[in-house]
Amino acid sequence: MSNLLFLLILLPAVAALVCYFVRSSAVRTLTVVATGAILTIASLALLGQGTFEPLAVGSFLGISSDFLVTILDFALLGVIFAYGIKHKNLLIQGFTLAQAVLLAWFELVVVEHAAVPALVGDQLSLIMVLVVSIIGSLICIFAIPYMKEHEEHLHLKKSRQPRFFLFLLLFLGAMNGLVLSNNILWLYFFFEVTTLCSFMLIGHDATEIATKNSVRALWMNSLGGLAFVVGMMLVYSKTATLDISAILAAGPQGALMVTGIGFLCLAGFTKAAQIPFQSWLLGAMVAPTPVSALLHSSTMVKAGVYVVLRFAPAYVGTLLSDGVAVCGAFTFVACAALCIGQSNGKKILAYSTVSNLGLIICCAGINTPLAITAAVMLIIFHAISKSLLFLCVGTIEQAIGSRDIEDMRGLYAKYPRTATITIIGILTMLLPPFGVLMSKWMAIEAASSNIYVIVMLAMGSALTVVYWARWGGSLMATRAEGAVPEKQAALIRMPLTVLCLGAVVLSMASPWIYNSMLAPMFNAPPFTVSLGSLDAATGSFAVVPLFIVLGLGALYAVKAASGFRKVKIVAPYLSGSNVGEEGTYIGPMNGHVPFAAGNMYLGELFAEGKLTPIFNALAVALIVLMLGGAL
Amino acid sequence: MIGKVIDVTVDNVVGEVMKMKNDGHRLVTFSTYQEGEDGLGILYHFDKELETTHLRMTVKRDAPIPSVSGVYFAALLVENEIRDQWDVKFDGLVLDFNRSLYLDPEVTQVPLVSNVKIEPKK
Amino acid sequence: METLILVIIGLVAGPLLGGLIAGLDRRVTAWFQSRQGPPIMQAFYDVAKLFGKEKMVVNQWQILCAWVYMIAAAASVGLFFAQGDLLLIFFVQAVGAVFLVMGAMSAKSPYSQVGAQRELMQILAYEPVLILVFVGIYLVTGSFSIEAVWQLDQPLLAKMPLLYLALGYALTIKLRKSPFDFSTSHHGHQELVKGVLTEYSGPYLALIEIAHWYETVLVLGLCALFWSTNVAYMAVLLLATYMLEILVDNTMARMTWRWMLKRVWLLGMGMSVVNLIWLYAG
Amino acid sequence: MFGSFIKKSRAKSPWIIHFDCGSCNGCDIEVLACLTPLYDVERFGVVNVGNPKHADVLLVTGTVNHRNKKVLKNIYDQMPEPKAVIAIGACGNTGGVFREAYNVVGGVDQVIPVDVYVPGCPAKPEAIIDGVVVGLGKFAQKVEEAD
């Protein structure tokens, strides 16, 4: 058991060091692939062993592991502080310094160092480990050919890939540590490691904008770190324990403790890039695509929602809970609205990520078994689909040199494989019977008893349809007969295919996933599973029947469509104007007018520049209300 | 013909039209007619409170004619039409359809030049 | 077993009913315009004829999308007759709507592209309203499943009058009637020609027409839920609603989608929220 | 059975598209008048779809000139089979009073095959209805031949 845990946490760290120090691309490739494979197997093995009670981690080279973590904590703060100085950023310096001081006081004065079991493996942790290890590994593997191409494109003299993979792999280890931690100090440590890793990865390309955005990410996350420390201290002041399991078991313990949880949630918000902290995640787009994929799907932001979700039992039934729900719902609808105005594919994905994280947080806030189920389901399926989409956008970007969805029109004609996978990815984000939509369904049903939340969810889900559907639609095109087949590197094709299949197959298996992994979390599970459908008193979602009906239907439709050669392919209706040369029609002055179609971005309603300050202000107000509500 | 007729030349036509504009006249249209072998008569019709004024100009078809579309935007259509019908050029036409306002390349003859008589089709 | 029979009834009766309603609609519209109008069976002739036409597409994806639209619409009606979950029915229906949009976007035609964008705006307008209607039903019955509605002893309309009005907006949009017939109009005299349907032709247009019949049945079924206690009153309610729809269609100009977004969001959502607050309080 | 229903339906649901191919509007407004209450061709299932891809019958009014002949051809080509073309009015038939004008090519049959000629200047709505009826007869005949 503990070997597996060490493997999951330390192997990535070791592999990271190997990548950094052994500067050979073959070794690196091998290391990454092997680490990915081992992590996948280990996480599955961990799942196979089932949940485990909190367990203590012994000493390491004679030094107590808790003490080691404390040392590393300060070292980490030091590193971050140094970067704050290097980039002359007072916010980073201030936040880190405050953290260091508070932490020192906490560690040295307040805390009675009793042995706290450091690691725990409940359902949530195990699910998170799976998400991190499998999806994270796939992204790392995808990164190998991607980074090669990326660096060729940049004409770097000296490869910076060792550094890149160092942090990429370290990230996975940190995430695994984070989700398995039982000691709140350990949680804090891993939390900070992810902050540092994300900072390094965002700034990887070392361009001016990359540096700027990475610094912004760092200060925002340092603020989160500060909130974490404050929250931790407040919670400790009431519960007098560092044991998360114990804190959760005790439930809400009065205003001070709940406020502490509120601060922890705030830390989660910063990490999950909730409005008004969304800008760091949007800025993170400058990083190479695998980084974005990693940040958005299985790591970093998921660390944020994990924290909020993890502490959910500690604030159940309090005003804070409602506050969290409203904040989450607001982020959901606000980011969906902001997303309408975007044509940059990565930005759409980013806003959609933030929006979905909002929904997860909202579910955590609703805090009923149904809502928690929705949240966990959403974490799983969102991670799969979103990583898939990011990898797709990365592939497309390298193929066509643009990440703008207007430029991706008719992608199928040239890159049928990538386009099809992207379309499937979009559909899995958007439509039933796929997992993301199923979680959304659960969320809406769970939120029905809260009028503020449900109104926002209703609006948000409509907005979501708009930005996904138009992207998906514009990728479609007809392939000319005898078009050149698309080439894809094996290490790119493998993650794409696996993720794409995973998104579909796991969605279909969701009743069993629910039964085996989620239902045991609750005393009164929200659903019963019969005939492959999730039934509850409030409603039911017929997963497998729908899959069968729609799946067979879709198969039939594909068959009908693939017989298209028998169908006459004609030019589009252009009001009788004659089609001129390729992609034009004959217009005024007998000239060839190039065909162009653009999506509507509703500039006057959903302008990013106009809405962002308003949303930020509203969100700050909501967060203040949330924290105030906790008191 | 009803209305005052003022004779203008290629050199002062734009100025005269400008004068009419400043006087508050509305440009109604131009009329054209064949003038001799290779000449073209252009009448600029103006209207002010139902009173008509015409400017008459005769030009050679091979020399460019100054466009008044800069003065009256509305002249662009009629100038393009004249361009189609008489194969003359206008200098400074704001939107030059280049003989494609009405005609497609299939029409090879210059329609209104009367020595190119159109034969009745069978 | 009973459910299965119901589903089959729904799948068969859906298009028959929908086609008949479409025929009646055209007839009554003609009467409103002082015309005699087409035969009642006209909608069936139209679709049968379309099936007999040459297959012609701009893009192979259209075929896929037309089929999926039809299947999803049928599935949602099937689910409705199986007394399923209202939200789920709605989401399944949304599959069709999304595929219709994507199919229209796949063609390199400006009309169907703009039509698709407008269709999205329509989805944007009616989706929140519909979800709130379902939430209202949940608040009254304690469940999202249709089964629960039949167990009421008081019609939903008594508790959700405003939500019914708001549903009217969604109904008008879904039936593609004036003043909301932007993305594709039944009359075809529109700046977008046929909007999303411009590039569908022949059998594929027929599929979409059938899907539209299913959707008509579905939305009218939703309306029927509002007077679940008495079949006679239910029929009266449906008849009155549909006649009102036709009347509105015939006495209003087509508006623009900007107007629609503002109107439906402010008025439709407003009415829904007021009604919901009442339900929460009650 | 379904096959025969389709065949029967063809004659009962002629969707028309009207293309004004350089007409003086005389015939155009008469075509439009056919749709209006007094004539109401929707009695026969006629719908003016305005989109060649949905249409069965192409009503053409007016002379063909050098520019619109390409448009006419394009529209005709975009109509799925089976289809019928009805040329309306003297201009659509032969070019009418304009047939000697320099930009006039002639009647519609110079560009696409015409099934029914409706003479008149302009053709009365009654004549157009007669034309559509004749066209449907021709239509049914064509379908028979194709089978």
Added chain:
Amino acid sequence: MATTVIPFGPQHPVLPEPVHLTLKVEDEIVKEAIPALGYVHRGLEKLADIRDYHQMIQVCERVCGICSMIHAVCYSQAIEELMGVEVPKRAQVLRVIWSELHRTHSHLLWLGLFADAFGFESLFMQFWKIRERIMDINEATTGSRVIVSVNVIGGVRADLSPEQIRWILSEVDIVEKEVRALQDTIMNDYTVKARTVGVGVLSKENAYLLGAAGPTLRGSGVAQDMRMLGYGGYSEIDFEPVVETSGDCWARSTVRFRETLQSMDLVRQAIAKLPEGELAAKVKGNPPEGEVYTRVEQPRGECVYYIKGNGTKHLDRLRIRTPTFANIPPLLAMLPGCELADVPVIVLSIDPCISCTER
């Protein structure tokens, strides 16, 4: 912001006639509109070379089928002026009656099409239903519904009998009543106003400078109507031009709506003043050398004929400037900045007659 290029026409269901506009739209707001014409160009002015001046009257009637009567009137007046023919009074007044009936049917037709442009199909049907009564009058009195062919050089070919006059008066009363019943809808209905008020605004100065004509000009507040000249039988009749000031689509439709009612009044006036007498003066010989410039008011505005005779039976030059030709530059000025959905409304608000424009 992404641009969509929309080829609007030549074949388009909301455009009754083939004309092309290349529209560049962003978020459905028109940024640029470039026209293409030439789909109806026949070159009929040139037909004067092979048709004699009597036959040309039939050709001119077919410049446009909707206002054919008034084209013929304008052409005949031009030739009559050139040749110094005195038209009998009865013929002049009869021309007024048919001209105003033509204006009525043209405006009713337009009101219907306009309603169709903003998606109000029932209103379209209603206007066209009413219009059929006017068409019946045309058919009964002249022998053809649309292209009436009653004009000859020197007068008219058809006459009205007293029974016909009584019948016309009763029909005109019915039409007026039915049209008045629609006044509220076209002028005050909420949805109609939402689609027309403030759409396609053309200021008075712009309308004048861009050379707008007819209701387009009058809708922008310029009182300019060729009937004020009192040509032909109009000298006998009281006439006040209809003017609206707001310059938007609503103003233009209101001008036309009120003109419809006014036309019926003019028909009644003309019938009341119909003198007895000859129908046509005798015309001998060929048009002499010389130029004529004639203007009449068509339903769409001021129509100008310029004729140059050379002493033979063929005219040296026939030049027709129709109102739509003048209204296209204002249209191009109105389009940028409007919504895509408003394009048909604005295009139709000038009552385009492309067939007139291109001849």
Added chain:
Amino acid sequence: MLFTPTVIKNLLKKPATRLYPFTVREPFPNYRGELYIDIDGCIFCGTCSRKCPSQCIEVDKNEGTWTCNPHACVYCGICRDSCPTKCLHMKDVHRKPMTERIMMVEKGEPPKPKKKAAAAEAPKAADKKAEPAKADDKKAEPATADKAKKK
């Protein structure tokens, strides 16, 4: 919604639709419909041919034929009005649609130069029948239209 009274009125009244072709309205008496010639009265003077604005009539004095292209005819009635012997007439109904283009060719007896007086007797009876070309088609079409009328 100000249009409501009108549509309600329409709904309550009988539709305005004329059920053409099932019921045919009494035509207006002087409608300029189908042009035909009473060839017996024709003196082949060619006035109609010269006056026709569409120039769709050809008269051959020597052959004794009067040819008209009904598809180019604009139904203005000028020829009828200017015919010196009033042998051109217009029916009060429109010409029926056809599936093929036709030419109206009427062969009559040209005013004979005195010596050929008796020569033209023989063909006269046979040529009374109009449109030798495509005669069958033309017959078939009005027949179907008639059938529709009776239905």
